[in-house]
Every structure is written in C-alpha cells, then in structure tokens.
Amino acid sequence: MKVAVVGGGISGLAAAFFLTQTKEHQVTLYEKDNRLGGKIRASEVGGILIEEGPDAFVTRSPEIFEIIEALGVEDQLIHPLANRALIYRKKALHHLPTGLTLGFPTANKHILANKILTPTERIVTFAKWRSAQARNQRARGDDLGNILEHYIGRSYTNNVLDPLIGGINAASIHGASAQITAPQVLDLLQGLQSVSQKEQPGKLLPPFASFTLGLDFLIKSLSQYLKSTGTIVLTDTPVSGLRTTDHGVEVVSRESHDSFDKVILATPSYFTSTLLQSIAPEPAALLRSIRRASVTMTTVLASGDLSHIDPQVSGVLVPRTQPYFTTAITIGPNKWPTWRSEEGVVLRISSGRLEERAHLGLDPETLLRLLMGEVQEILGTHMKVIDHRVTSWEESFVRFSPYHRQMVSKVRNKLAQESDSKIELAGSYLLGSGIPTCVKTAKLAAAKISNQIT
Ligand SMILES: Cc1cc2nc3c(=O)[nH]c(=O)nc-3n(C[C@H](O)[C@H](O)[C@H](O)COP(=O)(O)OP(=O)(O)OC[C@H]3O[C@@H](n4cnc5c(N)ncnc54)[C@H](O)[C@@H]3O)c2cc1C
Structure with missing residues (x-):
C-alpha cells in the first residue's frame, strides 16, 4: 500500500x-x-x-x-540531574515540597509546611482539603481549575498548581481539560493507581x-x-x-x-x-x-553567581499572579550535564501564555533586556549576558x-x-x-x- x-x-x-x-x-x-x-x-x-x-x-x-x-x-x-522547582511569589523563591503528584498534595505536611502560601492561606487550604475529603463528593465536569479548587481551594490552585501544570501548557489551568492536562491528578482524586505507574515501560526510569x-x-x-x-x-x-x-x-x-x-x-x-x-x-x-498560545524562549549564557540556589533545583516557575513577562527559568547546568560552560551559566527563560501576547510585540533585544531585569530580580543576583538567542514560537502550544x-x-x-x-x-x-x-x-x-x- x-x-x-x-x-x-x-x-x-x-x-x-x-x-x-x-x-x-x-x-x-x-x-x-x-x-x-x-x-x-x-x-x-x-x-x-x-x-x-x-x-x-x-x-x-x-x-x-x-x-x-x-x-x-x-x-x-x-536524565535531568536535578528535578526540583522553585516558585517565585511575593518577591521570594520557595521550594515546592517533595512527594507531590503533579503538584497536588498527598500528605498534610505538603500544605502545612508549604511556604509558597501565607500562614493564613495554609490554614484555609488545609481546612478546605480536609473538608473535601470528609465530604467525599466528586467534582463534576472537565475544567481542571474548577476541579482542583473543589478539592484544595483557590490559593493552592492559583499559586502552586497553576504555575506548575499551567506552566507546562503555557496557559492557565482554569478552562483546561483535566482529562488531558492532568490525568495523574484525576486518578489520584479518584483513588486510582497513578497513570505514571500504569504506563511504565517495563523498567523503571527517572521521569524525564x-x-x-x-x-x-x-x-x-x-x-x-x-x-x-x-x-x-x-x-x-x-x-x-x-x-x-x-x-x-x-x-x-x-x-x-x-x-x-x-x-x-x-x-x-x-x-x-x-x-x-x-x-x-x-x-x-x-x-x-x-486555540493556541504563543511563547518565546530566550536562552542566555550569562556570568553571575548562582551559588545560593540549591543544585537540586532545575528551574523557577513564576505564577500568573505575579507581574512578570517571565513564566519560567531553567537553570541549565543544574538540569543537563551538557549545558555547562566555564564562562557562565546557561538559562532558558520562557515568556508568554494563552492570551498573553505582549512579549510578541517586542523586538528581541528589548525582550532580552526586559527579561534579564526580571531574572536578576527573581534569582537575586547580578548577571551579565555573554551570548543569547531569542526563539519565537507562535501559535505553538495547544489549548486543551x-x-x-x-x-x-x-x-x-x-x-x-x-x-x-x-x-x-x-x-x-x-x-x-x-x-x-x-x-x-x-x-x-x-x-x-x-x-x-x-
Ligand atoms: C517551546 C516549547 C517547549 C516544549 N517543551 C516540551 C518538552 O520539554 N517536552 C515535551 O514532551 N514536549 C514539549 N513541547 C511540545 C512538543 O515539542 C510538541 O508537542 C511536539 O514536538 C509536536 O510535534 P509534531 O510533530 O506534532 O508537530 P511539529 O513539531 O509542529 O511538526 C509539524 C511539522 O509539519 C510541517 N508542516 C507544516 N505544514 C506543512 C505542509 N504544508 N507540508 C508539509 N509539512 C508541513 C512543519 O514544518 C513541521 O515540521 C514543547 C513545545 C514548545 C514550542
């Protein structure tokens, strides 16, 4: 044929x-x-x-x-050397707790010791989480944001889950299909074996x-x-x-x-x-x-001291609630052994989400200057760009x-x-x-x- x-x-x-x-x-x-x-x-x-x-x-x-x-x-x-992420909120970097399922808590400490949230938000989130468990009432529909809010409340959804799951999809989790965007979390909420366990290809490999x-x-x-x-x-x-x-x-x-x-x-x-x-x-x-989202990927080799960042951290996520063009920063040498240089640090800086198109109107040099200003503020260090590349990916991310x-x-x-x-x-x-x-x-x-x- x-x-x-x-x-x-x-x-x-x-x-x-x-x-x-x-x-x-x-x-x-x-x-x-x-x-x-x-x-x-x-x-x-x-x-x-x-x-x-x-x-x-x-x-x-x-x-x-x-x-x-x-x-x-x-x-x-x-496989990536590091797989931990930081979330930048209220002008500070916070570790995501370990042991989450695609950001969703599986233990009390994931909420009670979660410094991404303010003390009040932690208490409100914990109360919501416990009452959702006690009610044992399933959320309806396929809107991931609504489902997650039903189980864990708004603060956790918007400040932890949205940057993590929404970040991967260059769009908010509000209005995203849960079946496609976060099947692992749906499985978890329905008390099922996680998809990642079901689909393992014979041998156990690191996740990426x-x-x-x-x-x-x-x-x-x-x-x-x-x-x-x-x-x-x-x-x-x-x-x-x-x-x-x-x-x-x-x-x-x-x-x-x-x-x-x-x-x-x-x-x-x-x-x-x-x-x-x-x-x-x-x-x-x-x-x-x-619908599709357009993103820009700016890659720099820059001099600067990042020794205050845990080498186990592969990147930083910036929630939509924060007023930045930057949506995520990958810290190259922490993630891949091949992204290392004697001269400086490789960073990949993402910008743009669904219906956030301001970055597309900027010429590459202006975008670079703007992003580097943000990156220095976020990472808390002075950096000087040695080399760079700006890649525009128009209409590249599908909105599910x-x-x-x-x-x-x-x-x-x-x-x-x-x-x-x-x-x-x-x-x-x-x-x-x-x-x-x-x-x-x-x-x-x-x-x-x-x-x-x-
Ligand atoms: C910035 C960015 C980061 C990403 N990060 C990840 C990641 O870390 N991990 C991950 O798993 N996924 C990631 N993705 C998603 C992943 O890259 C894509 O979903 C995947 O590569 C899409 O592959 P595709 O073959 O379906 O489409 P494409 O790669 O878009 O290929 C379609 C092809 O069709 C060709 N074509 C178009 N029109 C015609 C025509 N008329 N005639 C002939 N050929 C045509 C195009 O030239 C192109 O080569 C990322 C995407 C982007 C944009």
Whole structure:
C-alpha cells in the first residue's frame, strides 16, 4: 500500500516509523521545511548546543521506547540531574515540597509546611482539603481549575498548581481539560493507581529523559532509520492540497500531484484544518476552533553567581499572579550535564501564555533586556549576558479546553466516514502535547492505516 505522511515533526516521523514496521507499505514523507524535527530543534548559544523548544520527554509511555529500542539508542539516554522547582511569589523563591503528584498534595505536611502560601492561606487550604475529603463528593465536569479548587481551594490552585501544570501548557489551568492536562491528578482524586505507574515501560526510569546529543539526536537517528527502510523523505516540499479519489488520496505539492492509497496528516491543527476543508468540512471546522498560545524562549549564557540556589533545583516557575513577562527559568547546568560552560551559566527563560501576547510585540533585544531585569530580580543576583538567542514560537502550544478528548473523537469518527478511512491524524493537538503522546497518536494512526484497529 502507498501511504503518504504529511509533516516531518516527531509525529510524522513516528507515524512513518510505525508504518515501516509492517513491511507492507511504501511510505513517502512530506516536510515543508529544509529540515526535519518541527519543534524539536537545537542551535548553539555560547558554543553549546541547546534546544530551542522541548529539551526532555516523560518516560512513562511505552510507544516512544519502541522507537528508541528499534534505533538501538537506549545507551544514549540521559536524565535531568536535578528535578526540583522553585516558585517565585511575593518577591521570594520557595521550594515546592517533595512527594507531590503533579503538584497536588498527598500528605498534610505538603500544605502545612508549604511556604509558597501565607500562614493564613495554609490554614484555609488545609481546612478546605480536609473538608473535601470528609465530604467525599466528586467534582463534576472537565475544567481542571474548577476541579482542583473543589478539592484544595483557590490559593493552592492559583499559586502552586497553576504555575506548575499551567506552566507546562503555557496557559492557565482554569478552562483546561483535566482529562488531558492532568490525568495523574484525576486518578489520584479518584483513588486510582497513578497513570505514571500504569504506563511504565517495563523498567523503571527517572521521569524525564533526553539524549547525550540532545533531542535532535532522536530526529537524526529516526530519519536515518527511515531512509534505510526505503521511506522516501521529501524536505522542502510543502503540501498545499489533498483530494480524495475513488482509489485513494491525491497529495498536491508544488507542481506535482501524487496518488496514495492512504494519508496520515501530522501537521499542526490549523494547517490540518485547511487541508481537510473540502474533504471533511465539519472536522475541519472543529480543528480550526482549537486555540493556541504563543511563547518565546530566550536562552542566555550569562556570568553571575548562582551559588545560593540549591543544585537540586532545575528551574523557577513564576505564577500568573505575579507581574512578570517571565513564566519560567531553567537553570541549565543544574538540569543537563551538557549545558555547562566555564564562562557562565546557561538559562532558558520562557515568556508568554494563552492570551498573553505582549512579549510578541517586542523586538528581541528589548525582550532580552526586559527579561534579564526580571531574572536578576527573581534569582537575586547580578548577571551579565555573554551570548543569547531569542526563539519565537507562535501559535505553538495547544489549548486543551474541557471535553477536548470528546471533540477529537468526533473529528476522527466524522473524518473516517467522510474520507472512507483513507485519512488519519497524528499530532500534538489530539491527546496531549508531550512528545511521547505525539508518538502514541502516530502509532494509533499507523495501526488504523494498516487496519489493525477499526
Ligand atoms: C517551546 C516549547 C517547549 C516544549 N517543551 C516540551 C518538552 O520539554 N517536552 C515535551 O514532551 N514536549 C514539549 N513541547 C511540545 C512538543 O515539542 C510538541 O508537542 C511536539 O514536538 C509536536 O510535534 P509534531 O510533530 O506534532 O508537530 P511539529 O513539531 O509542529 O511538526 C509539524 C511539522 O509539519 C510541517 N508542516 C507544516 N505544514 C506543512 C505542509 N504544508 N507540508 C508539509 N509539512 C508541513 C512543519 O514544518 C513541521 O515540521 C514543547 C513545545 C514548545 C514550542
């Protein structure tokens, strides 16, 4: 069977990988840029190769390990040296207690000794938490903010959980789908085994991983592997249209119209929507309604003394309640052994959340100056920038609104009907934006193409 994959980010590459596992398919992958990897991208700052987007993936999903094992690159895996976070609130840095489940308390001390909250907030939060346990009444709906407030109250939700869970998603947890954004917390609240325990891939690994040569190594290894299987990988080849025919699907790119039996679309939701507009108008409209946040990632090599920061701390989170452009700071040398320099400290500074777009209007030098002012205040030290890079990621973070999963089921079912199951979807807007979840959607799409799943 001839199958096209559109999009050469991790979702498209993983889809091509899973298709090649059955040996029945001749796969062609189309990528619009001159490189593969999409949001997985690295470049040098101060002579060190540093990711511009994602720098780690969670190790709890088995599908990505199928790829890692097939590529024979397990021995290249590395894990963050530090995994503790600080929260900056009321002009001070506070440790997150250890033993939380995605920020949610599992013991009294997580509230009573939690210095992120004021003494009064701790008492109010504790009372709320105990009364929610005594009432044993489940929160309804799929709005994560509402659910968490129901169990733990507003102060803890806004000052601890929102920077942590919302920070990962570049948006508030209020108005976020609980099923997609924090399934571990839902499991915990329902007294179930946590997802991270259920999905462990055989051996127990630290929760996050990357590779000695960074995440780009996975992309390079995967594209080499695909070429060795006979997959045709076309870079610099944007797809501009799709047409279903009696026999399959026609893919339009530049001047050429190529016919395939089936297609996997692994492009961002807004472009997938454009491609589907004439084939499946209802799914296209639903995909178009998905909102996205734009973020900026500013990476600096800077001189300065951070010896007052515990080496176990990999970063600082800044709650939405604080008036800063900075949303998070990764302390490079504490996190990755490869992000170390004799000359200074590597910091990655994130800015921007859903509907917070002021950072996008600033030129890179102004943004850098502004962020460095904030960073020095937050970290409590003077710093001088030696080298820097500002990466703008427009419309890059998917907003998973309540009942997103149900909307995606509708999209998939309708698309299967309207395309006669000739088109499948993979990508970060379906089940969650983490790299392993993208890989999971790719495996599912490949299995459907191969009729292994109906
Ligand atoms: C700043 C940032 C930090 C992140 N941090 C993490 C993290 O630490 N851990 C984690 O797990 N996830 C993280 N993520 C999320 C993760 O990076 C993404 O969800 C994931 O990489 C998306 O992969 P994808 O293949 O679905 O999409 P993309 O990477 O967007 O790939 C889509 C591809 O489709 C191509 N394309 C688009 N239009 C066309 C066309 N017309 N024809 C052909 N090709 C086309 C694009 O060029 C692109 O290569 C982060 C994201 C960002 C932006």
